[in-house]
Amino acid sequence: MEKRFNEKKRIDRALQILKKEKVEALLINDLTDIRYLSGFSGDEASALIAPEALFLLVDSRFTAQAKLESHFFQTLKISKRIEDTITLINRLKIKKAGFDPHTISYADFRQFEKGLTKTALVSVEEGLRLLRVRKEKEEVKTIRQAITISTRGFQKMKEKIKVGLTEKELANIYESEVKKAGADKLAFDTIVASGARSALPHGVASEKKIGARELIMIDFGIYCQGYCSDETCTVVTGTPTAKQKEIFSIVKNAHDRAIEKIKPGISSQEIDKAARSYIAKKGFEKYFAHGTGHGVGLCVHEEPRISSLKKQILEEGMVFTVEPGIYLPQWGGVRIEDMVVVTKSGCEVLTLVPKQLEIIN
Template identity: 45%
Template sequence: MAASVRTESKARLKALRGALAKEKADALLVTDLKNARYLTGFTGSNAFVIVTESKAFLLTDSRYATQASLEVKGYGIKIITKAIDAIAGLVASLKIKTLAFEAANVTCSTHSKLGEALPKVKLKPTTGIVGRLRVKKDSGEIERLRASARLLDTGYRDAMRLIRPGVVERDAALSIEMALRRRGADGLAFDTIIASGPRGALPHGKASHKLIKKGEFVVVDMGVLMDGYNSDETRTFVVGKATVRHKEIYGIVKGAQAKALEAVKPGIKAGAVDAAARDHIKKAGYGKYFGHGTGHGVGLDIHEGPSIAPGNEEILEEGMVLTVEPGIYMPGWGGVRIEDMALVTKGGYELLTNTGKDLIAL
């Protein structure tokens, strides 16, 4: 494990212990795999983490014994067979009286089994205790997100080459995805969206068997996964010559994104960024065609905090990475969305995705 990764793990563990103290719990049981990875660096598919004021443990099964020993430092590693029994045994040995757990990631069944195995331990539900730490990215995370975004930009060069009249949406998506994998993507952040013509009114219209036709908008929303970190970007193209209506709708969305990006800076409420985009679209007369939030955080998860949504009081901080993605979706006709990833900096923001945003006719 590189020294920088060990330093990240140590700093995160310290921050978690500070947050745990405020919860008035003796320990935290982490069951969310992304949260476990964030804390420990472990990339396996079976992991539980238990953290106390002075000790920390990673629990996994025998498939990952060697992997855990290579990836995880600063945690006691325990190879287990039955998770509930192992967790209960460790909690008992540590003399834990109050065990906090991730309420959003523990099923009713698991909670019941833990209660039966630990009758004298208070189980305390918590929400977002690790997620709040993940919202601000450290330097290592930012570099991983930059790399993921740089690779994703190359996919849009492929899209501009491949999208033509008569091409099937799924065929274009597959070709782009294969090229991205060859260039180093570990996988996709989500199913590629290529939505042409009326399908562009579907915000999550993943690539279908539809033929792309001349005179249509084509919404392309893609993301890749690199070293655990996601990227997310959307561009909208027109096939053939753009009409007056194409130019009007596209210009409104482009202007809305510019307004929202201007609002991005430390100390601003997330909801204010959403309002900047939403108000611009409303003033242009298309407010009813923009229903979703303006953006979301990006990191180990493709959707994480902060939520750039109406009324969100969360304050933006330097080091957050978020998307800004307003859109207009008109049923029966089509849609436009423009999305970029932005890093919140001391003086404002820095774009991590950099595909051009002028309306391009293919």
């Protein structure tokens, strides 16, 4: 059961997008945005937001649920989502409707174009993409709850790590423990990658058995009341080698330098640069091939993107990961990932597991 948030304030922000983009209505097709604005948690719907009315379009499977969950939207029972949405827009005589082109298929777009002969469809991608980027206090509180549950599961799993267990067995222990602790579900398939497999940034748990003196990269997260956690720890079975300690130290220093830079007004590219330039200085630039972080909220990957590819100014209330890594083929890899929230003067680390090279004996 998800918490109730202040959808009225969220709707007001959506209406500001409408004014800024000079459109008469917003056509929302992304289910996460629909849930954010209306509270509806079903798995098929469209929404239309106009100054005079808010519509949630669902078929007969979801009408009762929509009426129960969506306090500010008028629920419309439909049978054909695209055709019935076109009928509604035509009935309202909307001349200009904003939408996010990334949330609709080409086939559906062509159908809308064909049916909306008197309505111009205008991309408002930027506005909708940033709608959820600043988290409310209640959202951060819920994310903290997700992190607390996830931490319990990780600690329980860590107690059971031993040579000879498979990666899948460890992942299953985590999943079992977080569900006992109150998780709704996993945020993603748990990554447990050991030995040379830890060089795979998204090495989902396999049947490989954990060996002695191996690095184990564990990336884990859950959903709690609609919100995600996401964290990565790297541990070692037995006494670490000099190279394992060296690579871990480089990644940890890059991670810490990035976190030290975080504050309102700074560019996301500067955060990425703080981590990436340190890793490059140590000679491992080509082995860090992903962004330094990403937003986390209703989705495990959302805005802001902490990357060299995109400039985004940080604002108070943004929640995102900091997760530099080094991945050496045929040897292994290290990633350290924490979640942070931007505060008035800097940031707060939300995740709870200390980031040190923990030795599992």
